[in-house]
Amino acid sequence: MNLEQQLLAQFATDHPAEVASALAAMSQREAALVLGDLAPAVAAGLLHYLPYLSAALALEQLSTEDTAAILTAVRPDIAASILRATPSERQAAVIACFPSRLQTVISSLLIYAEDTAGALMDPEVLTAFEQEPVCQVLERIQRNPEHALYYLYVVADDQRLVGVVNMRELMGARPDASLASVCTRNVASIAASATWQTVVGHPAWGSVHALPVVDRAGQFVGVLRYEIVRALERRQAGDTLADSSLQTVSALGELFGLGLRGVFHWPTAGTAGGSSERES
Secondary structure, three states: OOHHHHHHHHHHHHOHHHHHHHHHOOOHHHHHHHHHHOOHHHHHHHHOOOOHHHHHHHHOOOOHHHHHHHHHOOOHHHHHHHHHOOOHHHHHHHHHOOOHHHHHHHHHHHOOOOOEHHHHOEOOOOEEEOOOEHHHHHHHHHHOHHHOOOEEEEEOOOOEEEEEEEHHHHHHOOOOOEHHHHOEOOOOOEEOOOEHHHHHOOHHHHOOOEEEEEOOOOEEEEEEEHHHHHHHHHHHOOOOOOOOHHHHHHHHHHHHOHHHHHHHOOOOOOOOOHHHHOOO
């Protein structure tokens, strides 16, 4: 990696929103060149701020493997949103490059319409059956701590959500007690089909850090984390990509000088197809 690419990578890491704003103003090919020059983890950070259609169109210019590497590093709900804007044949090819566990997660998110609770949830959260003893559940949590939340959701044999218990209460319970005897039965939840506006406005956010998502039959399908709600609130307030794209491009050009024009391929008035290839 040369010095110009190192500077770009560092700036993209420190100022992802500004760089994403610049990418949104570029043609698909130009944006793809920038994403392809970055490490997958750095490029993935930009996708949190880039409109999904813009991201999908740019990633289509990269190889299937490079696209999969970037989307593997991004949050699953964002990866799924970008894949919804990707042609079905290309979408299937990219998903096939994912690790098997991520394939399952993405496929479960793609079932739901864009920007619904089901599309935004984390489907990998641990649950436990109401008849399970506390000691058995705690052992399972210790084996899979990355999928544990502050809350443990309790389900019936048919996966219907029936209760919730926080980790402090769980650890303080008798080891031989069943979850049914220690969980709280009245659980606030949200339908998988709920719109993102309904998600943001749900009254339970005043008292919980996560909200279980259920399908029409009341079966537990995942959890909405509070960080997702914060991102939705920023969208509602119109903060995402608030800076002018042209001003950002100009600022980046002044910062890095003419040397980075070879990396960014800055669009000009004479760029062929520039306006037709950009997302409106």
